[in-house]
Amino acid sequence: MPNFRATHEQTGEIAEYNQSLPLPEHLTEDWRLEEVSDAYVAPPDPEAPADTRMFGGRRQLTKLEFVALLGTDFASILAAAKQSVQVEAFVMLVTLATPDANGYAVDLDDPRMAALAQLEAFGVLGAGRAQEILNG
């Protein structure tokens, strides 16, 4: 049974109901009529190769997951932060990040993660580590 939501264009009045057809008055120009339903979610492909990345390729992580992704480089970054304000600023950036509604605080696609490339250029991370971390 469809879920309808009708909004009056002038008063903002909202009517929501679940029935096979909308009310005829809601089909007039005075109302904006919408039919709300859940989008399809494809089932996992059983033939797809297993994702061996640490978090299955998930681009959004909790802070602890991000630390796990850094591995032994976490200590290297903290040590470098004691000597460089720029490195410390990156550490503080992650520390101060608050989780979004989905519970994740770190986005590997966030442009601010470009700082990892700088850490590699400064020698804090080994060659190629920035790309490895950003790939998850």
Added chain:
Amino acid sequence: MANKFIIEGAAFNGDGTSSAEATVAGGVGAWNTITYFEGATPAYGSLAAGDTVYIRSKTAAGANIIRTIVAATNLGSLLATAENHIHWVLDGGNIWGGVTGTLTYSATGLSISLRENNSLEAEVRGAFVYVPTTNNTLATFTLNNRCVVRGAMVDSSLQTTNGARFSATDRATLISPIVKVRRGGAGAFSTSNYSQLTVIDPDVELIGSYSDTLIAVTGIYGARIDIIGGRVWGVGTQAGASITKPSGSDSGLRILGTDIPRTVAIFDSSSGTYNHVTEYIGADGGVGAAIGSARWGVADSRSDGYYPTLNAFLPTSVAQPWSWKLHPYFAGRGRAFELPSMKLHTGDSGVKTFTCNFLLGEEFVGADASRIWIDVEYIDDATGQRKHIDSRAKANSNTPLSSSTANWSASTYGAVNLLKRQIQLTTPTSVKKDTLVVITFGGDIQALTANDLIFVCPDVVMA
């Protein structure tokens, strides 16, 4: 390649082959579920690469369509290919006269994406909408490789602080998008690392007054955004917003003829040392008198045989062996080098394979199939239309260039050892007899030393 049709909520699910509602299940008529646009397999009929699927912009009951995202959602079909996209068209009244509704994907911070090789067009600009309903900097409408999206809107009106954005992985194109940005440290447009996004005629409204709002933000490792025409406007343009921030590592942004108020800064106040180029031309909405300079390096040839040669000969009475030496010392993402050549196909129509041989400096770091490629443009025998194919591998795929055993005159140039390489590309359809085929050798990899050379044989083999 056929036209298919979807009428969400119709009484019967047809075989998709008609714009009319089916009268029995599986009968001739439109499909009745938009899940086929979301990746489900049609219960009747079929979907194939090259199809165009028209979606009625209102349900059978006459309502605008809202789809609530419960998990990260991938739109489009896996059946689409690089040579034959699947085109999804949100009808604006051309198929179903007088029906001009909207298709909205509503998300509580979740993202949506369009699968690679799929194209989406909203015939009425803004009729396809992605609306995050909670504050989330991660809310993204992602375009995957080779996607083309026209007329779609990302709307952050329901967010109170953060803003959603369009983003591209690999190479994608946005035409006439609308973006309502509440507050975007990630921009209205962004790219993943290694990726390139072309935006034509955008309408970007900064609906929130925040000084840290950005318009376009590239990723790293060669990411690039090109914005052509359109406008940026809204209350946010008076609140200290900026166009971009340098993202580092050979990234670039070009803005050509986009109307942007002078109160919008080019860069935000962040600092850093990055290899980033921003070009900003004609911000009054006009291109003006800009003259483009597409310098990537130097290509030259010699007639004394000093350069290694293979099959090509100069068109002179002496017919000296001939090749091109390329030194792309200023090439990069968005500054590709191109060396065109042509073949006249006089044989019978048929599928053809083109082989381009070249020599690569042994120490040329990063030279793979995503950084060096060939484009082939030919006339399709069946349709008479021009078709374009290319060998360019997906960015960051680390696809190696193929080795070659071609009998070059030499495999060294002075102290530089040269590796024999080749690129082969086969047309997916027949090449028309007595037509011209244009083969362009190209790439965007930068020569970092004097030894980073490429010698190209301009006589591409067609077989």
